[in-house]
Amino acid sequence: MGFGAFGLFWGAWGAILPAVRTEVGVSDGELGIALLMVGLGALASMRFTGYLIDRYGGVVLPVVVVLFGACGVLPALADSAVTLSAALFLLGATSGATDVAINAAGSDAEAVTGRPLMNLAHGIFSVAVVVASLGTAALRTAGADALPVLGGVGVIITVVAVVVLGPGSRDNLHVSTEPKPKRRLEPVLLVFGGLCALAFVVENAWQSWSAVHLDTSLNAAPGLASSAPAVFAAAAATGRIAGNALLRRWRPVQLLVAGGALAAVGSIAAAAAGSAWLALVGIGVAGLGTSVCAPTIIGMAGAWAGPERRAGAISTVTTIAYLGFLLGPAAVGAASSASSLPVALGGVAVLALLVAALGPVAARQTERQPTH
Known part of the structure; x- marks a missing residue:
């Protein structure tokens, strides 16, 4: 709730x-x-x-x-x-x-x-x-x-x-009833936080720029263009619910890699689309893929930290990740000014691929126990 x-x-x-x-x-x-x-x-x-x-x-x-x-x-x-x-x-x-x-x-x-x-x-x-x-x-x-x-x-x-x-x-x-250790920033939390920040850049880039992309790049009708964020959000909801079911059979890292790869495919399809309807399909695919990345990463961080330090670890990861959420739309805008919006959104696909590629690195970090 x-x-x-x-x-x-x-x-x-x-x-x-x-x-x-x-x-x-x-x-x-x-x-x-x-x-x-x-x-x-x-x-x-x-x-x-x-x-x-x-x-x-x-x-x-x-x-x-x-x-x-x-x-x-x-x-x-x-x-x-x-x-x-x-x-x-x-x-x-x-x-x-x-x-x-x-x-x-x-x-x-x-x-x-x-x-x-x-x-x-x-x-x-x-x-x-x-x-x-x-x-x-x-x-x-x-x-x-x-x-x-x-x-x-x-x-x-x-x-x-x-x-x-x-x-x-x-x-x-x-x-925890144990004496609190000195608060420190664990390197593993930097890995989780950085990876989650990349996922948030991809997510918020499409949430913020999808309507503008359809309007300015593809000359879509206002009503169709304004539907893009809703398409993305609906796809994200579907992806997260489906991803939760998949975790009964998949390991978290497998879902993370699959999500990043799917987000990359959707991002490049939407950025390179020649029509608004094809772009909407790509935006939906990007929403399906990127939707599972951040929740999976946060869950991995919480599992790594253990009950005594779970909230502190999650707060650190989400704080770092939030920088990506804030900077993502601005970065797309800057890249668009330097080239074009389709090129900038195509770059988002590269970041999604990074999430997929670095997922196993994050999974290996979970083998390291927190320092007390």
Whole structure:
């Protein structure tokens, strides 16, 4: 449910962002600067959240989700670029904390049950994004402003945290009673984090640039072009649910290699497509492939760390990986300015191949035990 609540907000946010921009009255440049605050806030909170979970256990999860739901309403209350930036920094901080907490809970559930769950959990996130995006679009068509949309989502998230995540939260996630070792950045976590960052670059590049690619590169009709992110998100949801089932027969590294390779095929097909419909097929294939990469890597990192250090390890990996999520769209834009958008998106295929090629390296790292 935590992943569903997380996806519910971000699906609604993407669809309501134009209304927020209009109501606050900021320019594109001011909005871009304000949106950077989301990433800065997340980076500021993620590692600390891992420490809190390792120290206090599962009780941290409902607390940060409630804070996330509350801060999600703040952008609708902003009235200037400065207040919007402050609101988005707080939103980013609570979003980053929630991201770490739900991934730590998912990894812990995998360890306790012995069943693969991370791809399924991330699949629920993707489904929630699609549902919330379509629902918010319908509300916008009916004339709803940002405050009732974000306020309603905030209420739903708070109810989920209190009613679903709160009960029994003290029993979830391992709390170590041993003296805490000096916090250090394990080299293996750099490997996991770097690999996950590459996966996030591929994922967010297509999520952010697919509609622009169809519109500017292939002259697609506006309605068709705007469907590209939804196609990608729907494919990602399908891939994660299917990937979770495949992990009953495959090792995680096999799924990671297959996912990276499939993402590369889809990326090059979409980038080189001569028509919008062929590009949509490639975008869907890329979504299927890249969808399983990050959840699988995070699950591998959690399994490597063990119960005493799982949350801290996941927070480190996700913090490093988040840099790729933030920088991916900007890197595609820079490469597009230097050449063309199809060439830039073709380069994304190379990164997907790197994920596939480096997957076995990450798997070998799991044989090294954490340093205590």
